[in-house]
Amino acid sequence: MKSAFKFPIRIYWEDTDAGGIVFYANYLKFFERARTEWLRSLGIEQQSLKAQSSGIFVVSETQIKYFLPARLDDLLEVTAQTTEKGRASLVLTQQAWLNAKGERNLLAEGTIRIGWVDSQTMKPGRIPAQILEVLQ
Amino acid sequence: MKSAFKFPIRIYWEDTDAGGIVFYANYLKFFERARTEWLRSLGIEQQSLKAQSSGIFVVSETQIKYFLPARLDDLLEVTAQTTEKGRASLVLTQQAWLNAKGERNLLAEGTIRIGWVDSQTMKPGRIPAQILEVLQ
Amino acid sequence: MKSAFKFPIRIYWEDTDAGGIVFYANYLKFFERARTEWLRSLGIEQQSLKAQSSGIFVVSETQIKYFLPARLDDLLEVTAQTTEKGRASLVLTQQAWLNAKGERNLLAEGTIRIGWVDSQTMKPGRIPAQILEVLQ
């Protein structure tokens, strides 16, 4: 099994809430940044994909468990790894880790299903062959 | 079974993304607004709760399925209904509906687990009796 | 001089930051919600405008002064009032007020310039006559 793709994400004021911790909805943003960089690392740029193929990936299902909070100035390590590959959708498992004070803690873990749709009609379709190939 | 609490949410530019639709992470915000208004309708204000009890609700698990997109200017109806009640946490089922052009469509559905924690230590604890009572 | 349009905005967790107050960037969102509702009150829906005219309003300049913080659960009153009307752009003055504990306080005040552009090319153009008329 290939090791997961890793991407560093710094916590800023914009990410926190009045509980003094990172607002839970923002992990979906962090996971997406890591997915986008994982795709980019494979040579897939979503903006040019949209222009070329008139298709885009959209998120069709998300699931997240929150274990420990992150705080202002924390530097997270966010992972992305495909755990299911179909003709029309992919499932990724993603984690957010914090390395601090000699400890490594899992803050949150999620599974995200992304499906391929036509960018005009939003109707599902098959993931283009060129992309499926790269993902093998 | 009691009917679900309902709250109207309008879609603004801030909610949309370059796909021309509502950014999926924002449904977690919409669900939270509806939960907050549901709690308020039961006489529970989170800011004063925090001041009185030094505890707050935090989200420990989320799960969302996305069926159809919402767009700029759409007026959603977002529901909140408890489907599990424990001593330390609650599970709510929440839906986002769009009524337009004579149709009523389910856009997204999620389950959200919220747990009670001390607002300083973020350690889990029992939901205060006064709140559990109101939720019966 | 006509009185300003007023729109109520409730503060949720999503709006706050780890300082315990509303994150300052979010006032731009609050001002936009109020502008959108002001336009809607004049019969102007931006989504259908875009479809009909292929043009949209975009923000070209913003200026905000922050006087007092808002907090979780606060109910703000946000205003919108045109203070300059041109062929290609409008300037609005917008304020966020908090009425609480018998006091009425101005939290933030801004001026926002919005210009008309073609939604494809993003090039500036003249505001359609039908809209200018409504704004008189």
Added chain:
Amino acid sequence: MKSAFKFPIRIYWEDTDAGGIVFYANYLKFFERARTEWLRSLGIEQQSLKAQSSGIFVVSETQIKYFLPARLDDLLEVTAQTTEKGRASLVLTQQAWLNAKGERNLLAEGTIRIGWVDSQTMKPGRIPAQILEVLQ
């Protein structure tokens, strides 16, 4: 005059809106990320500052002009430079640049005033000497 601090910021789906471009309010976030990294480069971490001094910087005034839009996948260069230094507040000039296709374009420019306040009372105070020294 010292040259400006520079920080790279990548545009993700979360940053865009249904106009197909970056939502204007997000430049306040980009400017803050760059300010935070500029402070960090000077050895100032806001989370530990808050713990040590019980004070924080808050934004008291913002002004932004928008010249050209950014899009999904763009890589911006965001600058931060102090243009006014007082005992209780600083003014920074900040710019967002896009280098693409052999061109270098200024997308947005702003001035941001940040003032020092007590993190409990939110009352203004003098910027601690240790910070003022570092900023010289």
